[in-house]
Amino acid sequence: MDYSFKLDFKVRDYECDIQGVVNNGVYQNYLEHARHEFLLVSGIDFAELVKQGVNLVVTRAELDYKYPLHSGEAFWVGLNLQQLSRIKFAFLQDIYRLSDDKLIVSARIMGVALNERGRPFIYAPVVGLCQQ
Amino acid sequence: MDYSFKLDFKVRDYECDIQGVVNNGVYQNYLEHARHEFLLVSGIDFAELVKQGVNLVVTRAELDYKYPLHSGEAFWVGLNLQQLSRIKFAFLQDIYRLSDDKLIVSARIMGVALNERGRPFIYAPVVGLCQQ
Amino acid sequence: MDYSFKLDFKVRDYECDIQGVVNNGVYQNYLEHARHEFLLVSGIDFAELVKQGVNLVVTRAELDYKYPLHSGEAFWVGLNLQQLSRIKFAFLQDIYRLSDDKLIVSARIMGVALNERGRPFIYAPVVGLCQQ
Amino acid sequence: MDYSFKLDFKVRDYECDIQGVVNNGVYQNYLEHARHEFLLVSGIDFAELVKQGVNLVVTRAELDYKYPLHSGEAFWVGLNLQQLSRIKFAFLQDIYRLSDDKLIVSARIMGVALNERGRPFIYAPVVGLCQQ
Numbered sequence: 133m134d135y136s137f138k139l140d141f142k143v144r145d146y147e148c149d150i151q152g153v154v155n156n157g158v159y160q161n162y163l164e165h166a167r168h169e170f171l172l173v174s175g176i177d178f179a180e181l182v183k184q185g186v187n188l189v190v191t192r193a194e195l196d197y198k199y200p201l202h203s204g205e206a207f208w209v210g211l212n213l214q215q216l217s218r219i220k221f222a223f224l225q226d227i228y229r230l231s232d233d234k235l236i237v238s239a240r241i242m243g244v245a246l247n248e249r250g251r252p253f254i255y256a257p258v259v260g261l262c263q264q
Numbered sequence: 265m266d267y268s269f270k271l272d273f274k275v276r277d278y279e280c281d282i283q284g285v286v287n288n289g290v291y292q293n294y295l296e297h298a299r300h301e302f303l304l305v306s307g308i309d310f311a312e313l314v315k316q317g318v319n320l321v322v323t324r325a326e327l328d329y330k331y332p333l334h335s336g337e338a339f340w341v342g343l344n345l346q347q348l349s350r351i352k353f354a355f356l357q358d359i360y361r362l363s364d365d366k367l368i369v370s371a372r373i374m375g376v377a378l379n380e381r382g383r384p385f386i387y388a389p390v391v392g393l394c395q396q
Numbered sequence: 397m398d399y400s401f402k403l404d405f406k407v408r409d410y411e412c413d414i415q416g417v418v419n420n421g422v423y424q425n426y427l428e429h430a431r432h433e434f435l436l437v438s439g440i441d442f443a444e445l446v447k448q449g450v451n452l453v454v455t456r457a458e459l460d461y462k463y464p465l466h467s468g469e470a471f472w473v474g475l476n477l478q479q480l481s482r483i484k485f486a487f488l489q490d491i492y493r494l495s496d497d498k499l500i501v502s503a504r505i506m507g508v509a510l511n512e513r514g515r516p517f518i519y520a521p522v523v524g525l526c527q528q
Numbered sequence: 529m530d531y532s533f534k535l536d537f538k539v540r541d542y543e544c545d546i547q548g549v550v551n552n553g554v555y556q557n558y559l560e561h562a563r564h565e566f567l568l569v570s571g572i573d574f575a576e577l578v579k580q581g582v583n584l585v586v587t588r589a590e591l592d593y594k595y596p597l598h599s600g601e602a603f604w605v606g607l608n609l610q611q612l613s614r615i616k617f618a619f620l621q622d623i624y625r626l627s628d629d630k631l632i633v634s635a636r637i638m639g640v641a642l643n644e645r646g647r648p649f650i651y652a653p654v655v656g657l658c659q660q
Contacts, residue, residue, distance in 0.1 A: 157292035424553035
């Protein structure tokens, strides 16, 4: 599959739980970091937006856990951005083990932009990214 | 809605991010803790199972984020367990703000039990719980 | 030992690492939550202060790890607040396993209050708490 | 200062709290990851050791917080290993902002190796590392 953005990671031991694998919740951290890095290289600074009163928020997350990651394993996150409606967008994000490109997690993260009053609005820079 | 298990929580400040609300990934932690506490009072000790080579694993997670939780807010997680197939089960889990029972997150967490060789199998205690 | 504030907790499985015990970094989370709850019942709302531009920050942490906490164990944090200088204060915090009051972690967390320009200043409400 | 090992990192937004800076507890995660990576390149695999019943554990942590890290900032951890006694060792670890080498955190993390019965013992590979 082709991705418009890829980011490399490595499992850190504190991210693993008593089953000896990366804890389910941690994958959402990886996915968030990949999204924010993608936005940043695309000219959208998540933390700056927060200061300006614009909040990009997740409205729904779907994650398929295919295979676990273990201590020390390198992996990468691939990402595509898709427009769902005038105000809704979705990040299609897959996590692959680096050594053999085995699929680890396949996720679809939906979101909207909220203005200073907490109302969804058309945030042009994200719309522009969707159309690339 | 009726739940077969409820658990009370309170937001901790370290769980909040730069948007001033509980970070998306943290809700999976809350949901996991509620599932493990439910299993424990039902006679299934997650950590003991791991030592015996039985791993209860999440195969898919769907989370609808309805409204954010803020610093200091009390909330509760309601849970129902449902059998999806001979080996698959699903936890229907909702998070509500305590003060007014406002719905915060609605989630469906699917899973299976894996035996010592990592193969899905019919883990009778969970099947029994589904049928209650 | 006498403590001016105590808070009950229970270990959550996602807080445990591949050694099967609570990860070292997690104890700082427990200690922070206990401090913020203590401040809150004393009339100081950490999150509100942040909005007002006042930041209570940690300048030094010393933690002695005596014995590990395991999955499912209940524990409590005891806390005393001490004035170190006109602007510096210290939280003496101990973590005990609930079942037998075994000492788990003994910590000393030092801090100051920073004003809107990021300069340490005498924050009267904390000084008042130290003198109680 | 000279370090026997250095590791590059970048702040991830989920590591920042409502003060808009990296949360105090997260620095222990960074430090742990740097230690484990150092051990790994030195031939000591922390996760493998756990499986063999050998646990490297932290007995005391001292952290001086000099200056906060913010969203998106790159930083590096420098590390030296020191022998304290026949069974005790210490990691001297400093965190620097990458852009200007500003000191962020200065830490001293003490530890021992525990054998299968949980008793401290002389773990030769770490002793060897201390003497290099």
